[in-house]
Amino acid sequence: MAQLTKNITISELIKQISQLFSEADLYYGHGTANELDEAAWAVHHVLDIPFGCPQAIYQEQVPEQAFDAVQKLAVQRIETRKPMAYLTNKMWFADIAFYVDERTLVPRSPLAELIQTDFAPWVDMSRVTSALDLCTGSGCIGLALATYFPEVHVTCSDISKDALDVAAINRKALGLDKRVKLVESDLYQNLETKKFDLIVSNPPYVAQAVVDALPEEYQQEPDLGLASGEDGLKHVEVILREASDYLTEDGVLIVEVGLSEEALCLAHPQLAFIWLEFERGGEGVFMLTAKTLRDYYSKG
Ligand SMILES: C[S@@+](CC[C@H](N)C(=O)[O-])C[C@H]1O[C@@H](n2cnc3c(N)ncnc32)[C@H](O)[C@@H]1O
Secondary structure (H helix, E strand, O other): OOOOOOOOEHHHHHHHHHHHHHHHOOOOOOOOOOHHHHHHHHHHHHHOOOOOOOHHHHHOEOOHHHHHHHHHHHHHHHHHOOOHHHHHOOEEEOOEEEOOOOOOOOOOOOHHHHHHOOOOOOOOHHHOOEEEEEOOOOOHHHHHHHHHOOOOEEEEEEOOHHHHHHHHHHHHHOOOOOOEEEEEOOOOOOOOOOOEEEEEEOOOOEOHHHHHOOOHHHHOOOHHHHEOOOOOOHHHHHHHHHHHHHEEEEEEEEEEOHHHHHHHHHHOOOOOOEEOOOOOOOOOEEEEEHHHHHHHOOOO
16 A cells, blocks of 8 residues: 655545555445545544534645554554544535444435425425434434424434444434434334334435445444335335324325435326435435325225
């Protein structure tokens, strides 16, 4: 591995780390899309500089201790192939800092944008008092929702006790212990509150064969996080079929299925999915009303 030059500016250090990452042929997709952003993340983290800081800061000299720490972090990233979020135990979601580690998926759902834009025009949030984040992982979606909408009581559920332990760390850090309930549950099975105005979910939705072929960075995430049977639809089929039993009369279901959008549409050509669009990127998120679901599954 190429040696880094000491006594350089922050800007130069970012460029050098970026070069190391490029040579190591890392894979991105857990918060950044390229080696330069990933390098900037490492440097900002160690030096504790906020993103969006004045440009002049980048011309400052890197203190020796910080240089060593950045180098160590960069080497770890290369040798372990762990996503940067696991190495720094931090990930931003909807402009909120979340604690993360290998017990949960690294937050990256486009649902963050929906929360930050008030779910407009799809959901009238002034009428929502209860919400469910199914398959919550770190709790990022449900906890962000509770943060942005102080009137809403949120249940976050996951089958993984490990994931819920991480969600509990985040719930406490955000001061949401009273308003957010964490439930260990195989999809809807153990939910006490039977009716929610809004259900949001980023469940596992990747076909097993696709998961097996993913870059090493994704293999570091929990087995339960991505794979959903042979066709990627195992979880979403249950979520769809049972959703109307857990939604209020005018409730709404919003689910991310990513690249499984096509398979889902083929499996349900008569179901009127509304596919949402995002300015900040992301795809494969649909919305359905309780009424549409009741009619489709003949639960009228
Ligand atoms: C794609 S991850 C999403 C995590 C989080 N919502 C996010 O956006 O970062 C899917 C989550 O579903 C959970 N999960 C897998 N199977 C489940 C099941 N049968 N019931 C409930 N949760 C499940 C996993 O433990 C994992 O935390």
